Amino acid sequence: QCSLDSVMDRKIKDVLNSLEYSPSPISKKLSCASVKSQGRLSSCPAGMAVTGCACGYGCGSWDVQLETTCHCQCSVVDWTTTHCCHLT
Amino acid sequence: QCSLDSVMDRKIKDVLNSLEYSPSPISKKLSCASVKSQGRLSSCPAGMAVTGCACGYGCGSWDVQLETTCHCQCSVVDWTTTHCCHLT
Amino acid sequence: QCSLDSVMDRKIKDVLNSLEYSPSPISKKLSCASVKSQGRLSSCPAGMAVTGCACGYGCGSWDVQLETTCHCQCSVVDWTTTHCCHLT
Numbered sequence: 001q002c003s004l005d006s007v008m009d010r011k012i013k014d015v016l017n018s019l020e021y022s023p024s025p026i027s028k029k030l031s032c033a034s035v036k037s038q039g040r041l042s043s044c045p046a047g048m049a050v051t052g053c054a055c056g057y058g059c060g061s062w063d064v065q066l067e068t069t070c071h072c073q074c075s076v077v078d079w080t081t082t083h084c085c086h087l088t
Numbered sequence: 089q090c091s092l093d094s095v096m097d098r099k100i101k102d103v104l105n106s107l108e109y110s111p112s113p114i115s116k117k118l119s120c121a122s123v124k125s126q127g128r129l130s131s132c133p134a135g136m137a138v139t140g141c142a143c144g145y146g147c148g149s150w151d152v153q154l155e156t157t158c159h160c161q162c163s164v165v166d167w168t169t170t171h172c173c174h175l176t
Numbered sequence: 177q178c179s180l181d182s183v184m185d186r187k188i189k190d191v192l193n194s195l196e197y198s199p200s201p202i203s204k205k206l207s208c209a210s211v212k213s214q215g216r217l218s219s220c221p222a223g224m225a226v227t228g229c230a231c232g233y234g235c236g237s238w239d240v241q242l243e244t245t246c247h248c249q250c251s252v253v254d255w256t257t258t259h260c261c262h263l264t
Contacts (some may be wrong), residue, residue, distance in 0.1 A: 008099050009099075009103060016103075016104075028116060030136075030173055030175055031155075032139065032152070033155070034152050036151075051139035051140055051173075052139055052171070054141070054148060054149055054151065058146065058147045058148055058149050058161075058162045060147070060148025061148070062148075083139065083140060085137065
């Protein structure tokens with residue numbers, strides 16, 4: 001078919017594609033993963049943000065450094081886990 | 089009116105609607121909630137991801153299993169809370 | 177140039193602009209920050225959600241109140257940190 005209607009249809013979709021328009025950008029999801037390291041520091045992979053930290057020896061005192069690294073503060077800590085999330 | 093301009097206007101909007109285009113998909117928000125359970129395991133509702141865990145008896149040692157379940161590791165733990173988030 | 181093609185091109189982009197269409201609404205990112213306070217309560221800034229909490233004295237027992245405030249539960253706690261995230 002080559003009606004004006006179908007030509008316009010194709011043309012509109014071409015322009016949207018050229019703008020990298022995606023029909024459903026709404027389907028973003030939160031995805032999370034953990035990284036466990038020995039010692040009192042552990043970091044997220046690039047592009048992920050820390051949402052929480054866990055520490056060995058039952059320790060619940062931690063802080064986040066540079067938005068990507070968990071630091072466990074108790075005097076004795078054998079491992080540190082960074083829980084990391086990003087949008088996919 | 090039936091100018092070429094108004095016909096094209098309607099046509100373009102029709103195509104966008106057919107693609108389920110939404111003018112402001114940008115208004116996504118992070119929403120979170122907690123689930124508290126007895127014992128050392130607690131899970132998020134379907135569609136939500138764990139961002140952190142809390143444990144009874146002051147315990148800060150936990151891990152996340154299958155992206156949806158908190159597991160508290162200390163030898164004595166009476167409750168486990170999963171903190172869960174998703175996009176709304 | 178004033179071909180039918182270039183006229184349609186301009187027209188389509190005009191309509192998209194009028195709908196406040198943004199070519200890359202997909203570039204949303206998860207951003208997080210911590211707020212540390214003295215005592216057993218600490219709150220996120222407006223618009224951010226708690227993803228996890230940390231407590232002084234190694235305490236890992238906490239709950240989230242009203243989606244924005246961390247409450248550390250151990251009998252002795254000198255500081256509370258709220259870890260907060262939002263989409264940017």
